[in-house]
Amino acid sequence: MAAVDPRVFRNYDIRALVPELVDEHSEFYAMLGDPKAFLAPLDTEGVTQIGRGLAGLFGAPKVYIGYDARLSGPAWARALAEGLTQQGVDVVLLGRCTTDTIYYVSGKYNLPGVEITASHSPKELNGMKMVRGGAQVIGMGSGMEELRDSVLAGRFPEAEREGHVEEQDILPEYVDHLMQFIDPEKVRPLRLVADAGNGVGGLPAHEIFRRIPQLKVTELFFEPDGHFPNHGPNPFEPENIVTLTEAVKREGADLGVAWDGDADRVFFVDETGKPIPGDFITALVARHFLQRFPGATIVYDIRASWVVPDWVKKMGGVPVSERVGHSFIKRTMRAHNAVFGGEVSGHYYFRDHFYADNGFIPMLAVLQMLSESGTSMSQLIASLGEYYISGEINSTVPDVQAVLDRIKERYADAKLDFRDGVTVEYPDWHFNVRPSANDPVIRLNLEAKSQQEMERRRDEVLAIIRGQA
Structure with a gap:
C-alpha cells in the first residue's frame, strides 16, 4: 500500500506534485524555494x-469523475476509479471536462463528483x-479531515461487490443547462476573442x-x-493574457475572455485589451440577474469595490458581504437564497447552478448585456461610475500577526471587521488586509473616492504593512 503524504490534503482540495514530472533535483522543485512546507508528491497508488x-x-452508490488537460489526468482518473470500485462504488467517467461540469x-443527479485538476497551477502539479x-x-x-484520516490509516471496510465503470459524454446536456x-436571440453579432489556454474551457465554449451562430469568435488555444505550450493556465497573471489582448486589438473585437486551467474562473478584457x-x-452580472429576479440577494467577497453593493442597492437587490473562499460564499448564498455571488478572483456563483461557481454563465450574461446596451464594453464598464481601486498588492512580511495587530491599532477609530484578516472602513475609503493561506504574505485591497486619495492611502497602508511607518 502506497503511503500518502498528509500535505496533499488542503483547505479546499487535494493538490500535489506529479512524481513523473518533477523530483527533488528538478529545476521546478528548486525554483519553489522550500516547497516541502506545503507541497508533496502523489503517485497513482496514492490516488487509488x-x-x-x-x-x-461519500457513502453513495455512484460517483462521477472528470479531469482537465493535465498530462497525468487520465492515469489519475483510472487510479481513482480503481479505488472507488474496490469499495463497491460504481463510477461514471466523463473524460476531459471542466470543473463546473462536475458541479452540474x-x-x-444528487451524486458525488471529483474533478482531477490543479486549477491554475503549473503543469507539474495535479489534484482533486x-x-x-x-x-x-x-x-x-x-x-477533508475525515478523508485524510481514513486514507492515512489505510483501513477500509471489505466491500460486498466490486463496482463497475462506464463512460458518458455529458457535454451536450451540460451546454443545454x-x-x-x-436568450441567445438577444445576442448581437459581436466579435469575441476567447482564450482557453490549452485547458478544458474550449470544450463547452x-x-x-x-x-450562437451570429457571434464572430476567434478561438485561441x-x-x-497539458504541456500548456502557449502560456500558463492562469489568465489572472498579466503575462498569460498578452496573446489575448493583442488578438482583441488586432481583430477589432468587442471583448475578450479567458479561462483558467479547469475553467471554473473567467477573465475579461474590453475592446481595447484593458x-x-x-x-x-x-x-x-449582478445587474443582469437582478433584472431577471427583482429584489434578490447578491453575495460578494469582502475585498470588493463599493461598485458591487452600490449597484445591487440601485437595482433593488440586497447586498451581503462574505469572507473570501468558495465554501463561505456558497454557504452564505444558500442561507440567503442568493441568486448570484461573485469574488474578485474571478469565481462567480449561481443559485440555479447549484450554488456552484461557473466560468461560462458570466460570459453569456455579459454578451447579452453588451448586446442590449448597444455600447462598447468599456462604455458598459464606465456606466458603473467612477471607482478607484488599488488591485491586490502582495507583501512578504516576517510576522503576519504583527502586521494585523499594527493595522488594528493604527485604524482603531474606523469600522473594523475581522471575518477575513482585517477590513477597515471609513466613509470615503476602505481596505482589507488578509494573510495568504500558505505563505508569509499579506494581501492588500484598497479603494478611495479619488485616484489621488487611493494612491495616498495605498502608500500609507503599505508602509505600515512593510514596517516602514
Whole structure:
C-alpha cells in the first residue's frame, strides 16, 4: 500500500506534485524555494487509496469523475476509479471536462463528483476538487479531515461487490443547462476573442459558440494540452493574457475572455485589451440577474469595490458581504437564497447552478448585456461610475500577526471587521488586509473616492504593512 503524504490534503482540495514530472533535483522543485512546507508528491497508488477513502466519505452508490488537460489526468482518473470500485462504488467517467461540469452533474443527479485538476497551477502539479451530492464541496470542516484520516490509516471496510465503470459524454446536456441563463436571440453579432489556454474551457465554449451562430469568435488555444505550450493556465497573471489582448486589438473585437486551467474562473478584457477587475464583472452580472429576479440577494467577497453593493442597492437587490473562499460564499448564498455571488478572483456563483461557481454563465450574461446596451464594453464598464481601486498588492512580511495587530491599532477609530484578516472602513475609503493561506504574505485591497486619495492611502497602508511607518 502506497503511503500518502498528509500535505496533499488542503483547505479546499487535494493538490500535489506529479512524481513523473518533477523530483527533488528538478529545476521546478528548486525554483519553489522550500516547497516541502506545503507541497508533496502523489503517485497513482496514492490516488487509488484516496479513492477508497472517498467511497466511505461519500457513502453513495455512484460517483462521477472528470479531469482537465493535465498530462497525468487520465492515469489519475483510472487510479481513482480503481479505488472507488474496490469499495463497491460504481463510477461514471466523463473524460476531459471542466470543473463546473462536475458541479452540474453532482447537483443535477444528487451524486458525488471529483474533478482531477490543479486549477491554475503549473503543469507539474495535479489534484482533486471533490463534491458530495448536490455539488456540496469537500474541504476542511466539511469532510477533508475525515478523508485524510481514513486514507492515512489505510483501513477500509471489505466491500460486498466490486463496482463497475462506464463512460458518458455529458457535454451536450451540460451546454443545454448553460444556455438557459440567457436568450441567445438577444445576442448581437459581436466579435469575441476567447482564450482557453490549452485547458478544458474550449470544450463547452466551442459548443456554446456553435449555438450562437451570429457571434464572430476567434478561438485561441482551444486544443487541450497539458504541456500548456502557449502560456500558463492562469489568465489572472498579466503575462498569460498578452496573446489575448493583442488578438482583441488586432481583430477589432468587442471583448475578450479567458479561462483558467479547469475553467471554473473567467477573465475579461474590453475592446481595447484593458483587463476588467473581477468586482466590476460581479457588478455587471449582478445587474443582469437582478433584472431577471427583482429584489434578490447578491453575495460578494469582502475585498470588493463599493461598485458591487452600490449597484445591487440601485437595482433593488440586497447586498451581503462574505469572507473570501468558495465554501463561505456558497454557504452564505444558500442561507440567503442568493441568486448570484461573485469574488474578485474571478469565481462567480449561481443559485440555479447549484450554488456552484461557473466560468461560462458570466460570459453569456455579459454578451447579452453588451448586446442590449448597444455600447462598447468599456462604455458598459464606465456606466458603473467612477471607482478607484488599488488591485491586490502582495507583501512578504516576517510576522503576519504583527502586521494585523499594527493595522488594528493604527485604524482603531474606523469600522473594523475581522471575518477575513482585517477590513477597515471609513466613509470615503476602505481596505482589507488578509494573510495568504500558505505563505508569509499579506494581501492588500484598497479603494478611495479619488485616484489621488487611493494612491495616498495605498502608500500609507503599505508602509505600515512593510514596517516602514
